[in-house]
Amino acid sequence: MSADDQQRAGDRPILAVEDLAVHYGAGRRRQSVLDGVSLSVARGETVGIIGETGSGKSTFARTVLGLVRAGRGRILIDGEDVARHKPRQWQALRRRGVVQYVFQDPLRSLDPDLTIEDSLVEPLLVRGMRRPEAVERARAYLGRVRLDEDLLPRLPGELSGGQRQRVAVARALVAEPGLIILDEPVSALDSANRVGVLEILKGLRDSGVALLFISHDLGSVAGIADRIAVLYQGRFVEVGAARDVVNTPRHPYTRLLVGSAPTLRSAAAARARREELRALLRT
Numbered sequence: 001m002s003a004d005d006q007q008r009a010g011d012r013p014i015l016a017v018e019d020l021a022v023h024y025g026a027g028r029r030r031q032s033v034l035d036g037v038s039l040s041v042a043r044g045e046t047v048g049i050i051g052e053t054g055s056g057k058s059t060f061a062r063t064v065l066g067l068v069r070a071g072r073g074r075i076l077i078d079g080e081d082v083a084r085h086k087p088r089q090w091q092a093l094r095r096r097g098v099v100q101y102v103f104q105d106p107l108r109s110l111d112p113d114l115t116i117e118d119s120l121v122e123p124l125l126v127r128g129m130r131r132p133e134a135v136e137r138a139r140a141y142l143g144r145v146r147l148d149e150d151l152l153p154r155l156p157g158e159l160s161g162g163q164r165q166r167v168a169v170a171r172a173l174v175a176e177p178g179l180i181i182l183d184e185p186v187s188a189l190d191s192a193n194r195v196g197v198l199e200i201l202k203g204l205r206d207s208g209v210a211l212l213f214i215s216h217d218l219g220s221v222a223g224i225a226d227r228i229a230v231l232y233q234g235r236f237v238e239v240g241a242a243r244d245v246v247n248t249p250r251h252p253y254t255r256l257l258v259g260s261a262p263t264l265r266s267a268a269a270a271r272a273r274r275e276e277l278r279a280l281l282r283t
């Protein structure tokens with residue numbers, strides 16, 4: 001690769017979705033869910049998608065992952081347009097491990113019949129890594145999600161919900177992907193585990209992996225995302241820096257979301273008061 005090519009690959013977003021439309025069903029049962037949505041995620045960036053239930057967040061995630069067919073538009077994963085990919089091409093892409101995922105229910109991201117160790121090493125063995133090396137890497141990633149090695153021989157069913165979701169995050173990380181799509185990763189967890197998993201996700205910033213973090217809860221997303229995209233009635237009605245979306249929401253629907261997140265509202269109010277005070281002190 002020439003220096004120029006390398007530069008171009010470095011600038012290229014890890015995900016670029018352009019004018020995507022998705023519908024379910026046909027004829028009279030046809031339901032349009034996404035209608036001309038565009039969003040890009042830069043390398044290493046954390047982008048949050050928020051929106052009310054049924055707004056199409058999971059549909060967006062599942063379409064990017066090749067689980068739902070795109071009706072129109074382009075989905076560029078590391079520059080490769082996957083929107084019309086055939087199952088064989090998806091298989092090849094998955095094997096390369098560029099995009100990983102974590103779902104709300106960890107039992108859907110983990111094979112219930114595989115031990116934690118097998119779940120973690122599988123993506124590495126598929127890519128030709130030898131078992132001892134793969135197990136070593138699996139242990140390291142288990143440490144990164146703050147879990148003990150004692151869990152390696154266990155089955156997912158023998159773990160708590162919080163432990164399982166940490167394993168799902170470790171499994172997504174172990175292949176060292178460019179992008180991880182997380183669909184409501186903390187919604188099923190109790191508050192202590194929610195905070196724990198959010199802290200782990202925040203800690204991934206320096207590792208260079210990009211995160212697409214989907215949630216109906218603005219509060220969970222606001223503390224971790226660089227940018228936030230607001231999905232409403234099949235379109236992104238607002239996309240901006242997390243701080244701007246929270247502090248100065250432009251779209252009425254975003255204002256409603258910010259208004260109904262009490263902790264955010266009080267944090268924004270406290271910040272405004274501090275800034276007022278600072279301005280007073282300067283004069």
Ligand SMILES: Nc1ncnc2c1ncn2[C@@H]1O[C@H](COP(=O)(O)OP(=O)(O)OP(=O)(O)O)[C@@H](O)[C@H]1O
Pocket residue numbers: 024025033051052053054055056057058059060216
């Ligand atoms: N497999 C499917 N077949 C038909 N319709 C579907 C299917 N999956 C989702 N839908 C419909 O598409 C719309 C968007 O659903 P989606 O699951 O993407 O929403 P969501 O934003 O993820 O909601 P939630 O916050 O509840 O997870 C809903 O009206 C839903 O009923």
Ligand SMILES: [Mg+2]
Pocket residue numbers: 057058059183
């Ligand atoms: Mg959903």
